[in-house]
Amino acid sequence: MGELAAGIAHEMNQPLSAISNYAQASKRLLQSASQENELKVVAALDKICNQAIRASEVINRLRTFVKKRVTQRELVDLNELIRETVNLAKVDTRILNHEIILELCHHNKPQLIADPVQIQQVLLNLIRNGIDAMEHIKGAPLHIHSQWLSDVMIEVSVIDYGHGIDVETGSSIFNPFFTTKETGMGMGLAVSQTIIHAHGGRIYFGPGRPSGCIFSFSLPAISDSQKDIEK
Structure with a gap:
């Protein structure tokens, strides 16, 4: 279980770190608003969405892994x-x-x-x-x-x-x-x-x-x- 927990922590840390970085970058861009920066913010928000989906996929895979299915032998x-x-x-x-x-x-x-x-x-x-x-x-x-x-x-x-x-x-x-x-x-x-x-x-x-x-x-x-x- 320790090995599994370490794997989960590693997989979840990557998309969550990316979400944090993109959010901070978006905040800085909004502080110096311009049309070019607005486009960059939109792109960053798209990346945040993609990383959130990735984190969700990790959770769904984990559910499949630990779900106790009644075996039919x-x-x-x-x-x-x-x-x-x-x-x-x-x-x-x-x-x-x-x-x-x-x-x-x-x-x-x-x-x-x-x-x-x-x-x-x-x-x-x-x-x-x-x-x-x-x-x-x-x-x-x-x-x-x-x-x-x-x-x-x-x-x-x-x-x-x-x-x-x-x-x-x-x-x-x-x-x-x-x-x-x-x-x-x-x-x-x-x-x-x-x-x-x-x-x-x-x-x-x-x-x-x-x-x-x-x-x-x-x-x-x-x-x-x-x-x-x-x-």
């Missing part, structure tokens, strides 16, 4: 959930510039006891991050791979061919409000980590081969053969 076909998520992701026109290649585990088809909406949220975030990482690499594919790590644990990986993540960025990548995107809020991976941990799993990343990044999460799972034995 059920038996989920992981392969089918991945396919549905890819189809949903294609609503984003940027994704149409990149082929999404599925390499799913069909041996002992994996099943999860999970909230499908939450797992889909994690997958969507990783897919969009991968596409963002390849924004300037036209035609580069995005791979989604799944494999059994053990008899009771399945791993899903999203593999991009972007520029990768440096050590300094990697050390903070799951921190709330940390982002490398100009328009990002830095909540996607933090929320994803919370969801995966709540399902008894792990989320992690590593370098791609030969370039890019591999984001993976592992979750407890059962196979078709295990279900048959239990019956």
Whole structure:
């Protein structure tokens, strides 16, 4: 919670400081009124409004992060959930510039006891991050791979061919409000980590081969053969 509070303080301090600076500048300009200064005041007021909106967005993201949603866990076909998520992701026109290649585990088809909406949220975030990482690499594919790590644990990986993540960025990548995107809020991976941990799993990343990044999460799972034995 201390880390989260520090992130909130940092994110809120930036727009609030900007609002204060623009307000003080407007006050000085009004004290020496002229037509040119009036235009500058209007521009400063516009910036104050924009920074206030930014502060509001931080609060809204925080509400989403801490809101306790009642989870609806059920038996989920992981392969089918991945396919549905890819189809949903294609609503984003940027994704149409990149082929999404599925390499799913069909041996002992994996099943999860999970909230499908939450797992889909994690997958969507990783897919969009991968596409963002390849924004300037036209035609580069995005791979989604799944494999059994053990008899009771399945791993899903999203593999991009972007520029990768440096050590300094990697050390903070799951921190709330940390982002490398100009328009990002830095909540996607933090929320994803919370969801995966709540399902008894792990989320992690590593370098791609030969370039890019591999984001993976592992979750407890059962196979078709295990279900048959239990019956």
